Amino acid sequence: MAKTLQFDLVSPERRLTSVQATEVQIPAAEGYMTAMADHSPTITTLRPGILRVRSAEGTAEYAVTGGFAEITPEGTSVLAERALPLSEVTAEYMDSLIAEASAAAERAAPEARADADLLVQDFRALRTAAGV
Amino acid sequence: MPSLKDLKNRIGSVKNTRKITKAMQMVAAAKLRRAQEAAEAARPYAERINAVLGGLAGSVGQSDNAPRLLTGTGQDRVHLLVVMTAERGLAGAFNSSIARLARLRAQELLGQGKVVKILTVGKKGREILKRDLGSHFIGHVDLSEVKRIGYANAHEIAQDVLRRFDAGEFDVATIFFNRFQSVISQIPTAKQIIPAQFEGEGTGSSSLYDYEPGEEAILADLLPRAVATQVFTALLENAASEQGARMSAMDNATRNAGEMIDRLTIVYNRSRQAAITKELIEIISGAEAL
Numbered sequence: 001m002a003k004t005l006q007f008d009l010v011s012p013e014r015r016l017t018s019v020q021a022t023e024v025q026i027p028a029a030e031g032y033m034t035a036m037a038d039h040s041p042t043i044t045t046l047r048p049g050i051l052r053v054r055s056a057e058g059t060a061e062y063a064v065t066g067g068f069a070e071i072t073p074e075g076t077s078v079l080a081e082r083a084l085p086l087s088e089v090t091a092e093y094m095d096s097l098i099a100e101a102s103a104a105a106e107r108a109a110p111e112a113r114a115d116a117d118l119l120v121q122d123f124r125a126l127r128t129a130a131g132v
Numbered sequence: 133m134p135s136l137k138d139l140k141n142r143i144g145s146v147k148n149t150r151k152i153t154k155a156m157q158m159v160a161a162a163k164l165r166r167a168q169e170a171a172e173a174a175r176p177y178a179e180r181i182n183a184v185l186g187g188l189a190g191s192v193g194q195s196d197n198a199p200r201l202l203t204g205t206g207q208d209r210v211h212l213l214v215v216m217t218a219e220r221g222l223a224g225a226f227n228s229s230i231a232r233l234a235r236l237r238a239q240e241l242l243g244q245g246k247v248v249k250i251l252t253v254g255k256k257g258r259e260i261l262k263r264d265l266g267s268h269f270i271g272h273v274d275l276s277e278v279k280r281i282g283y284a285n286a287h288e289i290a291q292d293v294l295r296r297f298d299a300g301e302f303d304v305a306t307i308f309f310n311r312f313q314s315v316i317s318q319i320p321t322a323k324q325i326i327p328a329q330f331e332g333e334g335t336g337s338s339s340l341y342d343y344e345p346g347e348e349a350i351l352a353d354l355l356p357r358a359v360a361t362q363v364f365t366a367l368l369e370n371a372a373s374e375q376g377a378r379m380s381a382m383d384n385a386t387r388n389a390g391e392m393i394d395r396l397t398i399v400y401n402r403s404r405q406a407a408i409t410k411e412l413i414e415i416i417s418g419a420e421a422l
Contacts, residue, residue: 008176010176010177010180011177011283012174012177012178012283012286012360012361012364013170013173013174013177013282013283014173014174015173015176028344029344029345029349030344030345033344040342041340041341041342042341042342042343042344043184043341043342043343043344043350044343044344044345044350045344045345045349045350045353045354066357067357068181068184068350068353068354070180070184070341077180079177079180079181081283081287081357081360109298
């Protein structure tokens with residue numbers, strides 16, 4: 001039995017899940033990273049992507065955007081501005097996110113434009129990955 | 133001396149009022165429970181984001197290239213007051229206590245020669261402040277269509293505030309709301325959100341962590357979210373306070389109506405008895421005269 005870590009997924013409105021997980025795959029700012037028990041303490045921001053939580057009950061997947069993850073040897077907390085179980089993600093939901101990000105990119109200041117465009121691409125990738 | 137019929141009508145109408153206030157109290161109690169649950173559910177996120185930012189602000193805050201949301205613009209000439217009130221009245225002193233606090237602050241700032249801009253959230257506060265400070269209004273957020281406050285509402289308000297900040301419209305932003313203490317006590321609170329202030333700042337816990345990307349990049353990414361989170365927390369506290377205030381106000385109203393009914397009933401019975409006695413006296417003295 002692998003060591004477990006306490007995993008919490010929290011959105012501004014409520015705590016979505018809180019389980020003992022064996023590993024958590026996080027869509028971090030600089031690429032996917034996997035947190036397991038005894039990971040060195042890390043704080044990272046999130047990109048839009050899929051969060052995978054492996055626990056005794058199986059694997060749970062969530063589409064998350066915006067926020068950050070706090071990893072300590074004992075546990076991992078993901079604070080996501082929007083989080084939804086992958087099975088509940090619909091094409092309309094993704095389209096609305098993409099439309100919002102695109103609109104933000106249009107308005108963005110020149111120096112922030114590249115980042116904003118990247119965000120739109122991330123949402124598109126997430127949409128493909130979610131398979132909707 | 134009102135006639136018996138008048139008294140009867142009066143008692144009837146006060147009874148109706150009592151029914152209404154009683155119903156409002158019960159509705160407020162149910163809503164209060166939901167609002168409290170929402171505020172409770174939102175707490176972990178707010179606490180965590182504040183803890184992380186507090187740590188980060190302690191370590192990065194002093195450097196020169198710290199984000200302006202944290203350090204401010206270097207001036208405090210133009211103040212933005214975000215006044216959050218309810219969309220509805222009949223909630224005791226709920227709306228007027230926030231408005232009073234905001235008005236005092238605005239007058240103090242104006243006295244110091246500062247520029248004051250006011251953004252109102254909720255219609256009641258706008259109505260109260262309009263007479264004195266109407267010329268300082270720069271915007272209004274209408275939440276009357278919103279049944280249940282969600283993060284999206286807070287996000288919109290925060291985006292509006294941040295856009296104005298980026299455009300250089302103000303230097304300091306403060307939100308005014310009622311902090312929920314209990315059903316009978318809500319504390320009008322002013323909280324500065326820009327430049328950001330964090331409780332437990334400089335705990336030094338941040339050095340324990342690896343940051344990916346760098347500390348400053350994370351700070352720049354999280355600060356706008358923290359503003360939205362603070363607005364969201366304030367909205368939820370306000371919603372719970374509003375229902376709490378309404379509940380106790382309606383409780384008082386119900387009790388007052390009950391007392392009034394008792395008093396009126398006594399007056400009614402006395403005058404009815406007086407009329408009967410008078411008639412009897414008239415009959416008896418008429419009989420004796422024969």
